[in-house]
Structures are given as C-alpha cells and as structure tokens.
Amino acid sequence: MYKILIRPIFFLFDPEKIHHFTFSLVKVLSKIPLISLLFRGIYMVKDKRLERKLFGLTFQNPVGLAAGFDKNAVLYNELADFGFGFVEIGTVTPVGQEGNPKKRLFRLKDDRGIINRMGFNNEGLKAAVEQLKKNKGKVIIGGNIGKNTSTKPENYTEDYLACFKGLHPYVDYFVLNVSCPNVSSHAKLEDVGYLKELISEVKVLNEKETVQKPILLKIAPDLNNGQLDEIIELISETKIDGVIASNTSMNRDGLKESEDSLKAIGNGGLSGQPIKDRSTKVIQYLSDNSKKSFPIIGVGGIHSAEDALAKIDAGADLVQIYTGFIYEGPSLVKKINKAILSRN
Numbered sequence: 001m002y003k004i005l006i007r008p009i010f011f012l013f014d015p016e017k018i019h020h021f022t023f024s025l026v027k028v029l030s031k032i033p034l035i036s037l038l039f040r041g042i043y044m045v046k047d048k049r050l051e052r053k054l055f056g057l058t059f060q061n062p063v064g065l066a067a068g069f070d071k072n073a074v075l076y077n078e079l080a081d082f083g084f085g086f087v088e089i090g091t092v093t094p095v096g097q098e099g100n101p102k103k104r105l106f107r108l109k110d111d112r113g114i115i116n117r118m119g120f121n122n123e124g125l126k127a128a129v130e131q132l133k134k135n136k137g138k139v140i141i142g143g144n145i146g147k148n149t150s151t152k153p154e155n156y157t158e159d160y161l162a163c164f165k166g167l168h169p170y171v172d173y174f175v176l177n178v179s180c181p182n183v184s185s186h187a188k189l190e191d192v193g194y195l196k197e198l199i200s201e202v203k204v205l206n207e208k209e210t211v212q213k214p215i216l217l218k219i220a221p222d223l224n225n226g227q228l229d230e231i232i233e234l235i236s237e238t239k240i241d242g243v244i245a246s247n248t249s250m251n252r253d254g255l256k257e258s259e260d261s262l263k264a265i266g267n268g269g270l271s272g273q274p275i276k277d278r279s280t281k282v283i284q285y286l287s288d289n290s291k292k293s294f295p296i297i298g299v300g301g302i303h304s305a306e307d308a309l310a311k312i313d314a315g316a317d318l319v320q321i322y323t324g325f326i327y328e329g330p331s332l333v334k335k336i337n338k339a340i341l342s343r344n
Ligand SMILES: Cc1cc2nc3c(=O)[nH]c(=O)nc-3n(C[C@H](O)[C@H](O)[C@H](O)COP(=O)(O)O)c2cc1C
Pocket: 066, 067, 068, 069, 071, 090, 091, 105, 114, 116, 118, 120, 144, 177, 180, 218, 246, 247, 248, 270, 271, 272, 273, 275, 299, 300, 301, 302, 320, 321, 322, 323, 324
C-alpha cells in the first residue's frame, strides 16, 4: 500500500514539506481512538527472541529509527507504534537554529538515495526537553547531540555538555554526533585528540549523575582504515559504550543521478542505497579489527531485510533506518524483525 499508493503521491511534493505534512498527519491520526493499537497490531513484532541487551538497556527488538527524522522529539511516541525497538531523537543543539537555507533536501530516486544539507535545523534543547516530558515510555529513546553552527571551536565541548546535562533525565542513551558533513568546522570533530578530550569531559559529567547513561559516538562512512584504527583505539582508551556507523557520506561515486543534476543539488550528505556497502564495510572493519570489543549500531542504506542482515553479519548489534523508511515505508521495520526471527 505504501509503495503503490502513498509514496508516489508523497514523491510529487517537496521532500521537506512532505516530511512536515507526514508528521502532522501521523499526529492527527494518532489522536483517533484505537489507531495506536491498530498500528501496533499491524507493525509490531513481539517475540522474546528479538530482545537485545546492550549497555545495560533491554531493546524489545534491534531495529531503530536513525537520528534526523524526529529532530525535535515531537513524534517518538507515535513512531514507536510502527514497531521500532528504539527511536533516536535529534540532533539537538543547545540553542534552536534554522539550519541551512532551503532547498536543502533532495531525493535521488533512481539511486534510492537522499542528499541533505539540513545543517542541524532544530528547535533547541529546551524545546526537546518539553517534548520528552511527554514520553509515554513505549520505546527506548536515544538522544543525539551536537553543537550550534555559530559556536566557536573553543566552545564546542560546552555545547555537547549543555545538551548532555539537559537531556540526561529524559533519554536512555546518548550519541555524540561528530560526523555531520553539513556543519561548519567539521575538521575539529574529526581530530581524534579533540574527540578524546570531548568524550572524557562528557564522561566526567555522566559520572556525576546518579544514574550513568550509555554514550556512543556516531562516525562517518568516509573514514579510511587508518582513521578507523584511530577510532578503535579511541573507544578502547575512553571506554565509551559503542559506535554508530554510519552518518551520511560526502562521496558521490557510482551514482545514477546525472553529473548536471548533482551539480545543481550542490553540497550535502548522501544517504540510502548508495552508501549501503560503504557503511557495511566500516562495520566489518571495526568489528574485525577490534575483535568485536564494543557494540556497534549499523546504519546506512538499509532498504530490505537482507540489507539489515548484512549489517548484522558484518558485526552490528542493532540497526537503524532512515532513508529506507522513506522509500520502503513502515512495513520495513516488520520485515527486518521477521527476517531476524526466521534465522533463529
Ligand atoms: C534528511 C536527513 C537528516 C539527517 N539528520 C541527522 C541528524 O540530525 N543527526 C544525525 O546524527 N544523523 C542525521 N542523519 C543521518 C541518518 O541518521 C543516517 O545516519 C544516515 O542517513 C544513513 O542512514 P540511511 O541510509 O538509512 O538514511 C540524517 C539523514 C537524513 C537523510
């Protein structure tokens, strides 16, 4: 139904406008009595064998919604009804910001991909906290945090710390997003020396809390083996809880989209099918070269159950989807969970 009826209509419109329209639609639909139950009945796969215990949390199933979809934590209660085992909100920055000028989100239909340069458009920490106070406790919530675009490099850490402190009572795990290709001064966030400092400071803050929350690092799919070795060392030294691999890619190789069209689109991070193998390779490398010493959340180009199983086979403990959710619809979550079960 989604691919035959809903997607062709949605794809006639501007991607960002349709994103907001869908949010409003799901919100309205969810107010109808029993709709939540109906969605859960259709999409939820309940089975103890899908449960995953990782960094002290019990995930009802290993399929999550990746960051960037529910940036302001306004729809996670409703999105949980589509069968996700976890929903990652954000990226949240301390202060609300508009992001990059529109148009900044583009579909690459023939490639089943997306290019975006949203630039951390979000309503800021305070707004996210207000929304998270409405948590109905249906699903595990990840808090993906970043820095404001206008923040000076010497103050990056303060931004992460402010978001960490503010969201701490409301989320189950944290993600330090250091790999968004659409924010300025990206170079500093690629510097392992700085990352070590950032992680240490966030960990110090975590230790001061009565309950400690797991902290993960989200990395780019474009890192070379040397950089991945550095990440493995960083995880081992800082004892951070895990890695999310991966964010969107800057690499445009092998796309069906014409050169002219790509030129017209301009800068941005690529997601969806074109980055599938790149992110799987990163997962495989991290897993093999660390002797699987830390949990990995695999994300990037999962559009089918087979794609998700490939990530798991490469070493992912959990998976997340974003672009596949747009192209394949909510039934993708169920398909992945069913495929995982059929392997048991
Ligand atoms: C429109 C869009 C916005 C995104 N925003 C964020 C974000 O704010 N923070 C983040 O960590 N990742 C963000 N991502 C990256 C996704 O979470 C995911 O890592 C990436 O898209 C690869 O997965 P996919 O191929 O399933 O989309 C965004 C992706 C898209 C397509």
